[in-house]
Amino acid sequence: MNNTQFTPRVFSGIQPSGGLTLGNYLGAIKRFVDMQNQGDFQTVYCMVDLHAITVWQDPAALRRNTRELAAGFIASGISPEKSILINQSAVPEHAQLGWIFSCVARMGWMSRMTQFKDKAGKNAEASSLGLFAYPALMAADILVYHATHVPVGEDQKQHLELTRDIAAKFNHDYGVDFFPEVEPVIEGAATRVMSLRDGSKKMSKSDPSDASRINMTDDADTIAKKIRKAKTDPDALPSEAEGLKDRPEARNLVNIYAALNEQTVEQVLAEVGGQQFGTFKPALAELAVSKLSPISTEMARLMDDVGEIDKLLANGALQAREITAPILKKTYEIVGMVG
Numbered sequence: 001m002n003n004t005q006f007t008p009r010v011f012s013g014i015q016p017s018g019g020l021t022l023g024n025y026l027g028a029i030k031r032f033v034d035m036q037n038q039g040d041f042q043t044v045y046c047m048v049d050l051h052a053i054t055v056w057q058d059p060a061a062l063r064r065n066t067r068e069l070a071a072g073f074i075a076s077g078i079s080p081e082k083s084i085l086i087n088q089s090a091v092p093e094h095a096q097l098g099w100i101f102s103c104v105a106r107m108g109w110m111s112r113m114t115q116f117k118d119k120a121g122k123n124a125e126a127s128s129l130g131l132f133a134y135p136a137l138m139a140a141d142i143l144v145y146h147a148t149h150v151p152v153g154e155d156q157k158q159h160l161e162l163t164r165d166i167a168a169k170f171n172h173d174y175g176v177d178f179f180p181e182v183e184p185v186i187e188g189a190a191t192r193v194m195s196l197r198d199g200s201k202k203m204s205k206s207d208p209s210d211a212s213r214i215n216m217t218d219d220a221d222t223i224a225k226k227i228r229k230a231k232t233d234p235d236a237l238p239s240e241a242e243g244l245k246d247r248p249e250a251r252n253l254v255n256i257y258a259a260l261n262e263q264t265v266e267q268v269l270a271e272v273g274g275q276q277f278g279t280f281k282p283a284l285a286e287l288a289v290s291k292l293s294p295i296s297t298e299m300a301r302l303m304d305d306v307g308e309i310d311k312l313l314a315n316g317a318l319q320a321r322e323i324t325a326p327i328l329k330k331t332y333e334i335v336g337m338v339g
C-alpha cells in the first residue's frame with residue numbers, strides 16, 4: 001500500500017476517563033500541538049468518550065471530564081481554527097466503522113492486546129465486551145479519517161500495529177486499496193512518563209494514588225510537593241544517559257525535565273550530572289510549575305463558560321463529518337450494504 005494517494009492527516013485522541021496528567025500532556029498533547037503548528041498535516045484531535053465508558057464512568061463526571069479535556073487541549077495550544085476538535089460520540093461514523101472493524105479483526109489478535117490484560121487484570125470475565133473490542137474502535141477512529149499519522153505514547157504502539165493489520169485485512173479481503181497504512185509517531189523524551197511512586201508503572205489518570213501523578217489542574221504547591229516526594233534512589237545524577245540504566249525513577253524525572261524544557265536527556269545530564277535529588281527536584285518542580293501553571297489557569301478560565309466549549313465541539317463535529325461521512329458511505333458500498 002502506498003500512502004501518497006492520501007491527504008497527510010493526523011488523528012489522535014485522549015479518554016475523558018479522569019483529569020489530564022503530565023503523561024498525557026508530554027506523551028500526547030504537547031506533540032499534537034507541534035504537529036498542528038508544523039503545518040504539514042491536517043490535524044484532528046478527539047476526546048474519546050466511547051472508549052472511556054469501556055470501564056464505568058459516572059455520567060456527571062464523564063460530562064465534566066470531557067469538557068475539561070477540551071479545555072486542556074485548547075489551553076495547551078490546540079487551536080479550533082487550525083485543528084478539528086471533536087468529541088467521539090458526536091461523530092457517529094466512528095462507532096459505525098467500529099462495528100465493521102469488529103467483524104474484520106480476529107479474536108486471536110484482540111486476545112494478545114497487553115492493555116486489555118493490564119486493565120482487565122485478574123477479572124477478565126467480568127470486564128465489558130467494549131474493553132476487549134476497544135482496539136477495533138480505535139482503528140475506526142483513525143481510519144474513518146483516512147489518517148496517515150498518529151502521535152501517541154509508547155503504550156499505544158501495539159494498538160497501532162493492530163490498526164495496520166485491520167486496514168490490511170480489510171483491503172485484502174475486499175480487494176481494494178481503500179484504507180491507508182498508518183504511521184505511529186512515537187518520539188521525544190517522554191513517550192512513557194512513569195508513576196512518581198513506582199518507576200515500573202506508567203503515570204495514569206486512573207491510578208488510585210493521586211501522589212503517583214501530576215494532574216494538569218494541580219496548583220504550584222501540589223506539583224512541588226509531589227515532585228519532592230517522588231520516589232528516587234540515594235545516588236547523585238549521572239553525567240551520561242548510560243548511568244540511568246537500572247534507575248527507573250531517576251530516569252523518569254530526567255525524562256520529564258528534558259521533555260518540559262525541550263532538551264535531550266544528554267543535554268540535561270550535561271548540566272545536572274553530579275547533582276543530588278535535593279537540588280534537582282526543586283529545579284524540576286520550578287520548571288514544571290512554570291510550564292503547567294499557565295495551562296491550568298487557562299483551563300480554569302475556559303471551564304467558566306462550558307457553553308462556549310460545547311459550541312466549539314459542535315462545530316468540530318460538523319467539520320469532522322464532512323470527512324467521515326463519505327469515507328463511511330464508501331466503506332458500506334465496498335462491504336455490500338444497500339440503502
Ligand code: AQP
Nearest residue numbers: 014015017023027028152153191192193203204205206
Ligand atoms: N504515562 C504516559 N506517558 C506518555 N504518554 C502517555 N499517554 C497516557 N499516559 C501516558 C498517552 O496519552 C494518550 C491518551 O491516553 P488515553 O487517555 O487515551 O489512555 P491511556 O493511555 O490509558 O491513559 P491513562 O492516563 O492511563 O488513562 P486511564 O487511566 O483511563 O487508562 C495516548 O497517546 C497515550 O499513549
